[in-house]
Amino acid sequence: MLKKLWLSYRQWYVKYLGLQNHKNETDRLSYYRDQLFISIFTLTMVLGSISYFPSIIAAIILDKWFVFYADTIAILVLFFGFLYRKLSLENRKVIYSATFLVLSFGLVYDLGLGGNGTILLFMLSILITLYSSTRSGINSIIITAVFYLTLILIKYFNIIDIQFFVEGPLEGLTIVFINNIIFCLLTVYAVSFLIQQLHKALVKENELQQMLKKEHNKTIKAKNEAEQSNKLKTAFLSNMSHEIKTPLYGITGSAQLLKSDLQLDKANNEYFQIIEDNSKLLLAVFNDVLEISQLETGNVPIDISKVKISDLLDEIKSEFTGKVQEKDIQFSTTINFKTNKTFRTDQDKLHKALNHIIDNAIKFSPKNAIVNISCSPIDDDTLQFKISDNGIGISDIHIDKVHLPFFTIDLENKTGTHGAGLGLSIAKSYIELLGGTLQIESEVNKGTTVTFQLTSL
Structure with missing residues (x-):
């Protein structure tokens, strides 16, 4: 409640004097000094x-009319400085400081060292240092020192009979005054040091904010450029998909028609077969490039449905019949649950992921090798897929790179295998899209095992 009242009151005063935008906040220390003064x-x-x-009631009762007049004049001057709109903030600071200086001197003169005049002088030097400057704080101490010196000279030469001088000898008063001045100086310099450190921190903060702002702008610019680049890449690949697939289909279709209509000998028949095989290979490579590009954009929807895993594995096995027969590879599937079990996932993406992993296993396995795909339940909602082979394997230095786009372990093509090095990268992306994590264990010349788990979606 009090906090709300205080904030409302302060906000009213700032608005009353039109000080909302009185100073540019780039001069942070000066800005905070002004804000502090307004609060004070x-x-x-x-x-x-x-x-x-x-105070005035006590002054009247104690017959201290000097205190009565001093307090009354001081409060009236402060109200004038507080409410007169035409005054600048710097002039208000001068009025505030001068009023309390004069009031403090008057209290010291009338009440002596037993009053609160010396305390006001000490506090005022600190406040002036805080809301104005170190120089202003030092100046207030110099003025105080001149006042104390004047009192000592009056006492020494007996110029005026000041009542409070009876409180002690001249030497004692001199020591008290000197101690007060020294203590004020120490305090002002300590406060000044803290303000300087604060100023350095504010400057550093401002520099860091500017740096962060520049880096943020660079990041936003880079992000926009990357998004634009992705859009252009997607548009390019989409256009090239049509421009390349159309002539490829024309080539393969024409080759098939010619082969069926013409009476070809064995040699010419092989030439037509080469045309067909290489066209299909080129089309497969291009489809992989288009697929990985779409995955990188992150705009790949998921179509969840109930999948019968046994049927899916049988379908994949039949698709690789030609390849496994060509290399005399023993390709088997192992299902460690009831064949009618269904699993909620995206069938097309799981199919593609398994297809790419198995294709790699067959591609990098020698003749008469063994390739097996197994599926086992981890719990009611989680399945583990494991594809193993006894092919050429992967070295330790390459195991962390094989999932990267366009990376292939057979860089020198010693095995005569073909491919753009995208299969495993595509499979990994699809598996992660379905909530799984792909793991690879391999040993050179002994084979590779690829494992991943999926939870029903």
């Missing part, structure tokens, strides 16, 4: 108004 001034007027009435 507004709080002073509240507390000063509350304390004024008890």
Whole structure:
């Protein structure tokens, strides 16, 4: 409640004087000094108004008419500085500082060292240092020192009979005054040091903010450029998909027609077969490039349905019949659950992932090798797929790179295998899209095992 009242009161005063945008915040230290002064001034007027009435009542009772007039004049001057709109903030600081300096001197003169005049002088030097500057704080101490020196000279030469001088000898007063000045100086310099450190921190913060802003702008620019580049790449590949597939289909179709219509000898028949095989190979490579590009954009929807795993594996096995027969590879599937079990996932993406992994296993296995795909339940909602072979294997230095796009372990093509090195990368992307993680274990010349788990979606 009090906090809300205080904030409303302060906000009213700032608005009343039109100080909302009185200074550019780039000068952070000066800005905070002004904000501090506004808070001090507004709080002073509240507390000063509350304390004024008890003070003057006590002064009247104790017959301290000097204190009565001093407090009254001080509060009126402060109200003038507080409410007069035409004054600048710097002039308000001067009025505030001068009023309390004069009031403090008057209290010291009338009440002596037993009053609160010396305390006000000490606090005022600190406040001036905080809301104005170190130089202003030092100047207030110099003025105080001149005042103390004047009192000592008056006492020494007996120029005026000042009542409070009876409190002690001249030497004692001199020591007290000197100690007060030294203590004020130490305090002002300590506060000044803290302000300087704060200023350095503010400057550093501002520099860091500017750097972060520049880096943020660079990041946004790079992000926009990357998004634009991805859009252009997707548009390019989509266009090239049509431009390349159309003539390839024309080539393969024409080759098949010619082969069926013409009476070809064995040699010419092989030439036509080469045309067909290489056209299909080129089409497969291009489809892989298009597929990995679409996966990189992240705009690949998931179509969830109930999948009968046994039927899916049988379908995949039949698709590789030609390849396994060509290399005399023993290709088997192992299902460790009921064949009618269904599993909720994206059948097309799981099919493609398994297809690419198995294709790699067959591709990098020698003749008469063994390739097996097994599927086992981990729990009611999780299946583990494992594809193993006894092919050429993968070395330790390559095991962390085989899933990268366009990477192939047979860089020198010693095995005579073909491919763009995208199969495993595509499979990994699809598996992760379905919530799984692909793991590879391999040993050179002994084979490779690829494992991943999927949870029903």
